[in-house]
Amino acid sequence: MIHQKNQITKSPDLSINIGPLRLKNPVLLASGTCGYGAELDGLLDLDLLGGIIVKGISIRPRPGNPPPRLVETPCGLLNSIGLENVGIESFLRDKLPWLRNVKTSLIVNILGNSVEEYSEIAKKLDGAEGVKAIEVNISCPNVKAGGIAFGTDPEAAANVTRAVKKTTGLPVIIKLTPNVTDITKVARKVASAGADAISLINTLLGMAIDIKSRRPALANVFGGLSGPAIKPIALRMVWQVVRAVDIPVIGIGGISTPDDALEFLMAGAKAVEIGTATLVRPGTAEDVPAGIRYYMEANSIQNVEDLRLPDQQTLNPVRYPSFPIEGLPMQPL
Amino acid sequence: MIHQKNQITKSPDLSINIGPLRLKNPVLLASGTCGYGAELDGLLDLDLLGGIIVKGISIRPRPGNPPPRLVETPCGLLNSIGLENVGIESFLRDKLPWLRNVKTSLIVNILGNSVEEYSEIAKKLDGAEGVKAIEVNISCPNVKAGGIAFGTDPEAAANVTRAVKKTTGLPVIIKLTPNVTDITKVARKVASAGADAISLINTLLGMAIDIKSRRPALANVFGGLSGPAIKPIALRMVWQVVRAVDIPVIGIGGISTPDDALEFLMAGAKAVEIGTATLVRPGTAEDVPAGIRYYMEANSIQNVEDLRLPDQQTLNPVRYPSFPIEGLPMQPL
Amino acid sequence: MPKFDTPARIVEQTQLTHGIFLLTVKATAIQDSANPGQFCMLEVKYNNSRDPLLRRPLSIYKTRANGQISFLYKEVGKGTRLLSKRRPGEIVRVLGPLGQGFRLIDDRPQCILVGGGLGIAPLLLLAERIKQSGKLIILIGAGNASEIPTIEDFSGLTRYFHVATEDGSLGQRGMVTDLLAQTLQEITGMAQIYTCGPWPMMKAVYHMARRKNIPCQVSLEATMACGIGLCLGCAVPRSDSHGFLHVCQEGPVFDADQVHWEYNQ
Amino acid sequence: MPKFDTPARIVEQTQLTHGIFLLTVKATAIQDSANPGQFCMLEVKYNNSRDPLLRRPLSIYKTRANGQISFLYKEVGKGTRLLSKRRPGEIVRVLGPLGQGFRLIDDRPQCILVGGGLGIAPLLLLAERIKQSGKLIILIGAGNASEIPTIEDFSGLTRYFHVATEDGSLGQRGMVTDLLAQTLQEITGMAQIYTCGPWPMMKAVYHMARRKNIPCQVSLEATMACGIGLCLGCAVPRSDSHGFLHVCQEGPVFDADQVHWEYNQ
């Protein structure tokens, strides 16, 4: 069988394009779960990945939120790090040099509390050697608009997109928050505003209470939920956004195995990011391109983009060739 | 120790009021996960519970969605039952008589695809002996408004509330969907429209893909996510709604132990509903009032409502009596 | 019918062939009231972990008067893998006996049992019951011999016993439906077919039975959450196109003509 | 400093007293490079379950030249309960050695180790190291004797060894801080304190040390997700009010005056 397969198929091609950016494979490390890369030295071979997205960077260093910042939940993790980071100056000076030596695409995640802050930091990254793209975290509070997250307001999201696109020549990926009624509305706005790609999802807003001490388990009360628990929600949103926009979509949320990644690629994501799973086992991401390749070989799939399920068949799953059930409208639930 | 405690505290009082309805304890079975009650005969003593909320009833019987209707996810369950039910006539004739013999409060969950359908079914329940309250599932598609769920549109949610309140004298509980940007907006509207109480959350929209057969794991593509995985999101929304409205709030989502229930009661829920956990172990709910009582005794708490955490302390957790960290605003994440 | 949700102590856990296990637990109340074709929901999660969340349905394979029940199962995924790691002395929660089992039909002295692979699991109790009252014909098929390691449990029950494997490693080379075709040519008089196995096999068996006007009972599978009629998740389309059968409550055993066989699983 | 994430075979799992366990695994690479005060992240989930999701941090208690590492741990919740069920021969994933351990200070010939309860765990390797070079004073406190079942591992290392228990079941009745007060009155010359235990105890030790101008190193705990600096979750406020210390990377051992002790855990 294997012999026969080798004769008819070439080795699968895992490389993909995210706008103008070519990645050797569709597996990236998600922002906030891989530090600035160097922390993984010796535990994960970054060269095997499509890319690394470093911890969200702001214009000035941020101390982050008071502890406790973490609480484990069933198959999930709540965090309220508060976007602690070293700031753009220190990033460029202290972190970037090490990252330049890694043979994978470096993407910098940025954040701000105003459109101007996003622009300013994008400008500083524009000329930085080694930086291949910018991922824009729009889950941050829009201080001018009373603290509502940029990402929950399609207009505000589009404004950030336009501002960042204007100040940089780098490919711009807009990272969406899932805490919205209709994610396709934000996605469409961001796409028309010129984003090169969309990544989703960021964490879902959650909380936990410590019944022993009788107070919220996080000092910040609310935190962001990530990990396997959120995978079904993330996959649904990726499926929706893929069908709503024409730009590449990067899937994120609870991916911890090659099979999880394959679900997102089948939903139509061009690439995936691995977050919490790296915290649980630092080497997780390394196995994912290998697992995808194995699946493609076993199923004679040549290009990674061919994993995507055809829309027609799946949106109206033809499981009943001739199956009229009285009054059987498909339900959203 | 125990001896001493008995001398100073009376036995804890677990009874609560949901509007005009008095429940002997705050533990209910959630709609869609306890059938019509009789299925649990011999496996769960319903008399020990505060109430049971039967499977959502529509005006006519509904066959539900084609299978597969279920898929397990990490610490969660995706379902697309499609609101299969026997219809109000059969419910009143075939199911209600058995339920009348149970010594717990019977609440009927209702659903419709138009405001008129909701009214019509509420009217039929109004005089039904044994029915103590109505819970209104507003996650259903509003057929007239193009299939957007009633619950994602605050106006539509308020319209359903008003219509149901007008046609029945029974206490009306509006059950909110979590698939919205700001659940407090819907909650406030529903409260001003006259709801006696609010319950939340219904399931989160999700999906899964079966990578072996290369198609969505559910025939309906999308399904509702429930179970422990969603608990942090549910708890956060309950916390928010409790602080946004003055009517009682019933917490639902991933509750499977007394400790889980206590988290919701501490967040300020008056009562809780147990859903998926009953599917996993039919006797689950029985242990919850007992566990709550045990905790109250151990902590000398007299009334179950006193479990609620004081807002002041917890919204601004005073963990740092004198702790100024430069530039440390609390972040939403 | 009473159901019990009991912590059951594992008496035996044996790997029979690669990936196939026989698990025996002590659960007296369940054993006491179990009927052929019924099943149990077994907790597979370990200790206080909540993943995997749901129990797994397994047919009652064997019962012994001392309160023991055995399950014959295949490791196919996460849940059955975890179950296979459990050792004698440990406790698993078992909910049962569940569902409607096989119905014995008084005017049918000849009973033909058709099992495919691990589809034989619900058939052993049935065979033992029929043996007491009428003529028992057992036909078993599998890919190869190692997929049906407990074949001796059946072979001693009747002299009308035939096996087919696709690779010829045991019995006749071919499909169990070949055996059925031969049997249906040979027999005369009233008969009843009982079958369990992969969907396409059961569908073929049903069509063969129908052509001969022999009633056929099938034991179906469906993804289950509760196993007791709470969730309505275990739906299978009805042949009359009026909604669904619910495998855990109305089944798992159905008259084959109730089932919509064109349903593409 | 190299770190390793290796599947480690369990060599021994012993329940020492109620709820306290000694776990020994074979993890040669980690053992080879481990320093006193470092820790490991241990996988506690079973097989391919994903709950509990995170690994648990445990201090390296003992190492042996044959590649074995031991952990001394208490069952406090879900994760440690699952870990305690694992048996010799089974595999657990261990990531280590992690963090910055204790620093030996050359001009401090007298070292005072102050351990509270299972806070003794990171102190054994340190005590063994100090024993080779200078005067070793060990002070251990606990609620009662059963909370410190491995006390013999320490008592043989030095003749300056004192225990206090709150119920008097072992050593002096009282707190370990009483022992420290006595010791601080007796000693003369340069000294260094190393401490690990509950936060209030460490805080008290720090303040006593400060009054005597003795430098003090503390081993802190924090909830951790990664243990290697990826998530920034393990923050503890700095004494200079300029942000946070990160326990897994800059710690777990810190100079006590770097820590904001008013932080209300």
Ligand SMILES: Cc1cc2nc3c(=O)[nH]c(=O)nc-3n(C[C@H](O)[C@H](O)[C@H](O)COP(=O)(O)OP(=O)(O)OC[C@H]3O[C@@H](n4cnc5c(N)ncnc54)[C@H](O)[C@@H]3O)c2cc1C
């Ligand atoms: C009434 C009934 C009786 C059964 N009796 C037996 C028995 O006696 N012996 C036996 O080995 N198996 C039996 N099964 C099938 C058994 O329940 C599944 O193999 C098991 O649940 C798979 O669990 P898993 O976690 O290992 O697999 P998963 O990781 O959940 O899934 C692995 C694969 O198995 C399939 N699968 C999952 N659940 C089911 C299910 N409920 N039914 C069919 N396929 C499934 C999935 O589609 C997937 O391809 C029975 C099923 C039913 C409904």
Ligand SMILES: Cc1cc2nc3c(=O)[nH]c(=O)nc-3n(C[C@H](O)[C@H](O)[C@H](O)COP(=O)(O)OP(=O)(O)OC[C@H]3O[C@@H](n4cnc5c(N)ncnc54)[C@H](O)[C@@H]3O)c2cc1C
């Ligand atoms: C660097 C470091 C070294 C440690 N060394 C040891 C050791 O050698 N021996 C030992 O017994 N314990 C040690 N701990 C504590 C140990 O990690 C926790 O007891 C363990 O993670 C609890 O897991 P659990 O799942 O059993 O408890 P959970 O179910 O997660 O929680 C139960 C209780 O324990 C508390 N808890 C949970 N995680 C931690 C944590 N990381 N630190 C402190 N408290 C926690 C919770 O607040 C809760 O009250 C160490 C912790 C750190 C950070």
Ligand SMILES: Cc1cc2nc3c(=O)[nH]c(=O)nc-3n(C[C@H](O)[C@H](O)[C@H](O)COP(=O)(O)O)c2cc1C
């Ligand atoms: C500890 C932690 C820190 C994070 N920090 C950031 C961040 O700085 N910027 C950002 O865009 N996303 C951040 N995220 C979100 C992740 O990148 C990812 O979108 C999310 O965790 C969902 O993926 P996962 O389930 O694979 O973790 C963080 C997540 C975690 C768990």
Ligand SMILES: Cc1cc2nc3c(=O)[nH]c(=O)nc-3n(C[C@H](O)[C@H](O)[C@H](O)COP(=O)(O)O)c2cc1C
């Ligand atoms: C199988 C299933 C069927 C459900 N059917 C209904 C329903 O008919 N009406 C309704 O309002 N909610 C329904 N729900 C939602 C539950 O009542 C509950 O809100 C949700 O599952 C979250 O709680 P849980 O995590 O405890 O299950 C259903 C849930 C499940 C799992």
Ligand code: FES
């Ligand atoms: S499995 Fe729940 S109704 Fe059948």
Ligand code: FES
């Ligand atoms: S635990 Fe992740 S940075 Fe310390």
